[in-house]
Amino acid sequence: MFLKGKVAVITGSTKGIGFGIAKKMHDEGAYVVINSRSEADCKKACKKLGEKRCMFSACDISKREEVKKMMNLVVKKYKRIDILVNNAGIYPFKSFSDLDDETWDKTMAINLNGVYYCAQEALKKMKKGGRIVNISSVAAHIGFSSLVHYCASKGGVEGFTRGLAIELAPKGITVNAVAPGAINVTGKKDAMKNNPLTNSIPLKCFGEPKDIANLVAFLVSDEASYITGECIKVDGGMTIRNP
Numbered sequence: 151m152f153l154k155g156k157v158a159v160i161t162g163s164t165k166g167i168g169f170g171i172a173k174k175m176h177d178e179g180a181y182v183v184i185n186s187r188s189e190a191d192c193k194k195a196c197k198k199l200g201e202k203r204c205m206f207s208a209c210d211i212s213k214r215e216e217v218k219k220m221m222n223l224v225v226k227k228y229k230r231i232d233i234l235v236n237n238a239g240i241y242p243f244k245s246f247s248d249l250d251d252e253t254w255d256k257t258m259a260i261n262l263n264g265v266y267y268c269a270q271e272a273l274k275k276m277k278k279g280g281r282i283v284n285i286s287s288v289a290a291h292i293g294f295s296s297l298v299h300y301c302a303s304k305g306g307v308e309g310f311t312r313g314l315a316i317e318l319a320p321k322g323i324t325v326n327a328v329a330p331g332a333i334n335v336t337g338k339k340d341a342m343k344n345n346p347l348t349n350s351i352p353l354k355c356f357g358e359p360k361d362i363a364n365l366v367a368f369l370v371s372d373e374a375s376y377i378t379g380e381c382i383k384v385d386g387g388m389t390i391r392n393p
């Protein structure tokens with residue numbers, strides 16, 4: 151229970167990697183705040199956690215006013231925010247020649263502006279010892295066809311992480327990023343076993359949300375107080391592979 155009593159906001163935590171992070175933090179004793187745009191999905195996710203040490207706030211993180219309301223709600227209930235995990239993100243596939251401004255803007259609005267809004271609003275309630283973890287992607291490090299907009303947004307997230315880490319260091323707040331590789335977010339074990347991408351991963355399998363959650367839980371714990379501005383890949387060796 152190494153996160154006992156900590157208050158953690160995890161964006162986009164009704165499913166996939168975000169829910170995996172919320173579950174791990176809850177298991178480690180934290181009070182978790184579940185978020186997505188859908189109130190029904192938030193309720194369901196809280197129920198899955200047993201509704202103990204859990205609240206939700208349905209909001210669109212690409213909208214500053216909604217984010218502000220969410221953080222105020224959290225402080226009203228739990229009095230403070232110790233941890234923010236910026237996890238919510240989208241990855242719509244579109245070739246660059248077909249890419250339209252709407253897809254580009256939406257990707258930036260959620261993946262990058264959302265991280266900016268959530269960090270700025272959460273920091274108003276965060277004290278020394280606070281923790282921010284941004285979920286990036288290996289797409290910030292290697293190129294992916296039909297994901298130019300996504301690669302750009304995650305590259306932005308990592309630059310943001312380093313800049314903010316420097317600015318918050320004197321305040322004793324750390325800011326790090328975790329870059330997942332291919333993660334099985336279907337909720338079904340071995341669902342990606344026959345996916346063609348598996349062959350290009352040295353460990354020969356997709357990761358699971360818990361693989362990301364285990365690292366995030368460590369980074370937000372007191373044990374990781376000397377780590378800041380880092381981006382750590384969790385990708386089964388995908389990005390160190392020698393073709």
Ligand SMILES: NC(=O)c1ccc[n+]([C@@H]2O[C@H](COP(=O)([O-])OP(=O)(O)OC[C@H]3O[C@@H](n4cnc5c(N)ncnc54)[C@H](O)[C@@H]3O)[C@@H](O)[C@H]2O)c1
Binds near residue numbers: 185
């Ligand atoms: N799945 C992967 O293989 C993978 C790989 C690398 C990086 N990532 C990153 O991990 C994060 C989570 O990905 P995932 O695969 O679990 O996604 P997912 O689609 O399974 O879940 C995304 C969550 O974010 C929420 N969300 C989306 N837009 C939102 C908004 N505007 N406001 C609030 N909530 C919103 C969704 O409702 C959902 O709860 C993303 O940032 C993604 O870029 C995923």
